[in-house]
Amino acid sequence: DAKTTQPTSMDCAEGRAANLPCNHSTISGNEYVYWYRQIHSQGPQYIIHGLKNNETNEMASLIITEDRKSSTLILPHATLRDTAVYYCIVRVATNSGYALNFGKGTSLLVTP
């Protein structure tokens, strides 16, 4: 699996957009980009994933560069409850399941 690089920590003011970057320069053509987050003392929570095109759902938007070597997770209006560790993972998905390998992630602190 391709390795990812994320900043260790970031701050964001409540109500502002949180933009979390991720570098995955060795990503291969069939690898997806997944984003999960882990709020303190809870299990990881799926946010969004994509292959080539930008994606948006009720939680966030995912912007993937044209060369696919980096991506940005956007939380459009961060709230205090978005404080968590955010993980960017690249992985090939198969029909028999897949194992996501979590790195250190980015610790996002949303402040009042």
Place this chain on the structure above:
Amino acid sequence: DTAVSQTPKYLVTQMGNDKSIKCEQNLGHDTMYWYKQDSKKFLKIMFSYNNKELIINETVPNRFSPKSPDKAHLNLHINSLELGDSAVYFCASSSGNSPLHFGNGTRLTVT
């Protein structure tokens, strides 16, 4: 209506004991996983079962033995517990290319 549930939530036991953690999912998924999160917060895959068959077994000591009685359950039995086994253990499930759904973890403390 919990999707992935683990029991117990907390487990405190002494070295050398044998313990089990249970996991159940009601999502109809065919693949289940066990992850370990250590004190440094790294989350690592331990096992994965697809339709009750073991498909992923990362380098985990033989003292750890997963058991999947059916597609909705994946239990983790640990023999001869050691201090280094203290961690939070997460169960997860998925189906095909769907995202993983995680339980809220079992915090194991070995004294």
